[in-house]
């Protein structure tokens with residue numbers, strides 16, 4: 001017996017695959033940002049250690065929930081959610097700095113940059129120029 005069934009949510013298979021592709025790219029970005037934020041939670045230094053340690057924790061906890069929501073939305077449109085570090089690393093548009101432990105101010109600038117990059121991607125996929133994707137994006141974000 002097949003475990004697959006036809007999904008009837010008003011989107012073609014091509015559209016659902018398109019949504020899934022977008023979701024997996026966002027998932028990769030959010031996962032990398034989650035990891036970076038957790039890294040900073042662990043490794044931030046300086047006189048503002050305590051509030052920044054807590055701030056980064058609040059942020060990575062929010063990102064963790066977003067990651068789970070995005071992955072489950074991919075599943076809801078019938079696409080497998082990427083779930084390996086290799087796939088996240090290959091799909092993400094964000095960069096990491098292995099072995100580097102920036103000062104607190106740079107950490108904040110780095111996560112701000114990444115949040116802005118993700119927001120720009122959301123704006124791009126919602127733009128009229130990507131009308132097909134916009135329909136899908138409105139359904140999923």
Ligand SMILES: [Fe+2]
Nearest residue numbers: 041042053057
């Ligand atoms: Fe902790």
